[in-house]
Amino acid sequence: MYSEKVIDHFSNPHNVGELEGANAVGEVGNARCGDIMRMYLKIEDDVIKDASFKTFGCCAAIASSSVTTDLIKGMTVDEALKFKNATVVDALGGLPPAKVHCSVLAEEAIKQAIGNYKKGQETAQ
Ligand code: FES
DSSP: OOOHHHHHHHHSOSSBSOOTTOOEEEEEEOTTTOOEEEEEEEEETTEEEEEEEEEESOHHHHHHHHHHHHHHTTOBHHHHHTOOHHHHHHHTTOOOGGGHHHHHHHHHHHHHHHHHHHHHHHHHO
């Protein structure tokens, strides 16, 4: 059912846990399955220098979080705002149709983290 990449990211997830010095956090959930994903980003000069996650969820949600934190590092804030769940699905070698929503959580968590970062910048000015 799952690709080797999904199983690999699920078994050995990258960038797990809170990120020290994170200045952007996004948390989203899916009401249907009850899974929750939290992404931590460290942004400097509008570039994502580091990323990590804490996800309470299914195998596909953990794998999506793990690969997303790998992919997002080095992106600018504006690039990250265009980040799509299809990129996550591709990087994982595909997801079963019933599990595509798990990759959508990753896209939403990143967008929410960046939104919070931008709001923080506005209030700091
Ligand atoms: Fe809901 Fe995976 S089943 S995020």
